[in-house]
Amino acid sequence: MTTTTTTSAPSVPTTGQALARWWRRAWIWFVLAVLLLLVTLPSVFRQSPDDRRLSPVSAAPQGAQAVVRVLEGHGISVHPADSLSEAVALAGEHPEAPVLFHDAAGHLPAAGLDELAAAVAPDRRVLVEPDFPALRALAPTVSQAGQVPDGDRLGSGDGCGLPMGRESQTIPAAGRSYRVNAGRSCFPVPGTAVGQNAHPAQAVVATGDGTVVLGNHGILANETAGEDGHPVLSLWSLGRSSDVVWYLPGLADVAVDPGPPSMDQLLPDWVRPAGIWLIICLAVLMLWRGRRHGPLAVEPLPVVVPASETAIGRARLYERFGHHGAAARSLRSATLVRLSRSLSLGHGASVDAIVSAAARVTGRDPARVAADLDVEPVATSRDLVAAGRRLLELEETVHAALTTDPTPDPSTPDPDGRTP
Numbered sequence: 001m002t003t004t005t006t007t008s009a010p011s012v013p014t015t016g017q018a019l020a021r022w023w024r025r026a027w028i029w030f031v032l033a034v035l036l037l038l039v040t041l042p043s044v045f046r047q048s049p050d051d052r053r054l055s056p057v058s059a060a061p062q063g064a065q066a067v068v069r070v071l072e073g074h075g076i077s078v079h080p081a082d083s084l085s086e087a088v089a090l091a092g093e094h095p096e097a098p099v100l101f102h103d104a105a106g107h108l109p110a111a112g113l114d115e116l117a118a119a120v121a122p123d124r125r126v127l128v129e130p131d132f133p134a135l136r137a138l139a140p141t142v143s144q145a146g147q148v149p150d151g152d153r154l155g156s157g158d159g160c161g162l163p164m165g166r167e168s169q170t171i172p173a174a175g176r177s178y179r180v181n182a183g184r185s186c187f188p189v190p191g192t193a194v195g196q197n198a199h200p201a202q203a204v205v206a207t208g209d210g211t212v213v214l215g216n217h218g219i220l221a222n223e224t225a226g227e228d229g230h231p232v233l234s235l236w237s238l239g240r241s242s243d244v245v246w247y248l249p250g251l252a253d254v255a256v257d258p259g260p261p262s263m264d265q266l267l268p269d270w271v272r273p274a275g276i277w278l279i280i281c282l283a284v285l286m287l288w289r290g291r292r293h294g295p296l297a298v299e300p301l302p303v304v305v306p307a308s309e310t311a312i313g314r315a316r317l318y319e320r321f322g323h324h325g326a327a328a329r330s331l332r333s334a335t336l337v338r339l340s341r342s343l344s345l346g347h348g349a350s351v352d353a354i355v356s357a358a359a360r361v362t363g364r365d366p367a368r369v370a371a372d373l374d375v376e377p378v379a380t381s382r383d384l385v386a387a388g389r390r391l392l393e394l395e396e397t398v399h400a401a402l403t404t405d406p407t408p409d410p411s412t413p414d415p416d417g418r419t420p
Contacts, residue, residue, distance in 0.1 A: 123210030145201030164236030168229020175216025177201035
């Protein structure tokens with residue numbers, strides 16, 4: 001038995017036809033991708049404004065662009081530094097330049113503060129609102145005295161030892177206050193004197209070796225740089241040379257914990273080149289085995305496929321996946337079709353009609369015939385073989401009964417030699 005399938009031979013599209021079909025399907029996505037690229041590129045390449053406090057290039061209220069422009073107007077070059085290495089390098093290039101240091105977020109760790117102290121001499125340091133770690137490393141004779149309470153303006157005081165403080169006269173009450181040992185200070189904070197011999201905290205101090213500590217970042221901020229004595233303090237503390245190093249520590253200075261070693265760090269050194277070599281070999285193997293050997297072969301149609309091949313293939317699939325019940329049901333359906341054809345019952349005959357006809361032809365009990373056709377349950381290969389044998393035996397019995405003629409031929413003599 002063979003199965004014949006007739007179809008037209010497939011046509012292989014050329015490269016141009018394939019590209020045209022692809023373009024008709026994908027042109028809208030290409031256009032959308034180009035539009036998305038045009039929209040996002042300006043935002044990607046646009047530099048975000050520097051909104052850090054006392055940023056020398058920021059025109060925001062907390063920036064310091066105004067003071068920087070005033071310094072540049074007096075012939076003083078300002079050199080911004082965003083990392084410790086950059087600040088140390090600029091300080092070495094300009095050995096006379098004061099170094100402004102303001103770390104509002106505390107990015108620079110203790111080791112970085114020690115490195116900065118070793119690279120910059122004390123008389124070049126200008127500290128703006130330094131915290132305790134910064135004071136310990138860069139101005140050890142200065143101690144914190146708390147926040148300056150809101151109130152009236154602070155006067156320079158009778159004991160002000162700084163010329164820039166006496167020239168400034170008054171500043172707004174804001175920021176932090178400090179105390180210095182063996183140094184000079186100005187702008188005492190009312191209410192901070194404790195005891196008869198204690199001195200009040202000051203808003204601006206200078207150590208004996210020349211380090212200047214400004215307690216209020218508003219002295220340099222755009223919003224308040226022009227108030228009271230702020231211009232005098234900023235120009236006097238930063239205008240001592242023709243250059244100024246403006247150092248604001250950033251994320252590049254934050255100490256990052258390396259954490260536990262990764263798997264890549266624990267592996268031996270030879271694993272990485274060996275892995276790369278294996279990937280290259282795998283890629284070559286894929287190109288070798290995956291390439292097409294010559295042009296596409298077009299097989300002429302119709303194709304004649306023997307029915308036995310499909311039956312054998314289906315049986316192997318049933319065997320591989322253990323579908324014994326499905327195989328038994330397929331055998332029963334095929335047996336019923338053949339019995340219906342042999343008994344001349346037609347394709348639409350019911351199982352009961354086939355059972356009755358088979359029982360009538362073979363002379364068997366209909367219950368026995370129905371039992372032979374019953375293949376449930378089938379769970380193992382042994383059950384499948386037994387069910388197949390019963391179906392084969394029933395089919396052979398029906399065929400034998402149909403091919404046997406019980407009526408004797410009148411022309412045939414009997415064993416005694418007599419004719420009827």
